[in-house]
Amino acid sequence: MSNPGSEPFVPRLLPSYGRKRGKKLKPRKAELWQNLLPQMLYDGKPRPSLHLEIGYGSGEYLAQKAKLYPERNYIGCEVYENGIATMLSHIEKNNLKNVQLYTEDARLLLQSLPAQSVAGADILFADPWPKRKHNKRRIINPDTLDLLSKLMPSGAPLFLATDHYEYLQWIMVQMMAREDFIWDGNWRTPPADYVMTRYEAKARADGNNDIHYLQFVRA
Numbered sequence: 001m002s003n004p005g006s007e008p009f010v011p012r013l014l015p016s017y018g019r020k021r022g023k024k025l026k027p028r029k030a031e032l033w034q035n036l037l038p039q040m041l042y043d044g045k046p047r048p049s050l051h052l053e054i055g056y057g058s059g060e061y062l063a064q065k066a067k068l069y070p071e072r073n074y075i076g077c078e079v080y081e082n083g084i085a086t087m088l089s090h091i092e093k094n095n096l097k098n099v100q101l102y103t104e105d106a107r108l109l110l111q112s113l114p115a116q117s118v119a120g121a122d123i124l125f126a127d128p129w130p131k132r133k134h135n136k137r138r139i140i141n142p143d144t145l146d147l148l149s150k151l152m153p154s155g156a157p158l159f160l161a162t163d164h165y166e167y168l169q170w171i172m173v174q175m176m177a178r179e180d181f182i183w184d185g186n187w188r189t190p191p192a193d194y195v196m197t198r199y200e201a202k203a204r205a206d207g208n209n210d211i212h213y214l215q216f217v218r219a
């Protein structure tokens with residue numbers, strides 16, 4: 001039993017991200033952080049055709065998707081300050097009205113959204129946490145998938161991508177063990193509306209073209 005006034009016990013999430021802070025923001029980005037971010041933060045109101053991107057990095061994929069699909073409402077989740085600031089520049093440049101930003105651990109958002117409220121979700125190049133002792137930090141795990149499963153109605157797409165072969169095996173083991181997400185059986189071809197992310201561009205520039213695109217739908 002908790003003491004009166006104390007917080008209920010909430011198990012701590014192991015961070016699935018590397019760092020929240022990088023280089024000091026340049027003046028223009030610092031200004032966007034100060035003035036634009038407060039208007040762009042997720043406000044908790046229900047929205048139709050809600051799509052999530054978890055770990056959008058610098059946001060080029062998210063911005064492009066929001067531009068391409070003005071009828072959708074996007075929530076982009078990212079904790080890395082420089083990435084969030086770059087996303088703010090995309091929002092400003094493209095005058096995006098259908099994106100909101102969630103700047104805490106995405107799993108807290110997943111826990112708070114109503115069941116069946118997410119029409120699609122993308123997790124691209126999640127941190128691979130290659131050392132075995134860090135595997136438990138991988139965001140694609142049964143707990144995250146259970147949350148997404150609850151949030152996504154039948155037919156909703158879940159799109160994952162990785163350039164890391166061992167993480168690919170991990171993902172496939174997780175996904176094949178489940179009956180609530182169905183794989184389309186292809187991992188070589190991205191969806192027709194795919195936009196290359198910064199992480200993928202860097203992987204390819206470094207000579208790693210072993211990129212796997214995994215499309216699932218909620219059963």
Ligand SMILES: C[S@@+](CC[C@H](N)C(=O)[O-])C[C@H]1O[C@@H](n2cnc3c(N)ncnc32)[C@H](O)[C@@H]1O
Nearest residue numbers: 016017055056057078105106124125197198199
């Ligand atoms: C390897 S980067 C890939 C970024 C981007 N998707 C791309 O392809 O360029 C993974 C990103 O996920 C973010 N991330 C990891 N765990 C997260 C979480 N629980 N909530 C929000 N963002 C997260 C990290 O901060 C990092 O920017």
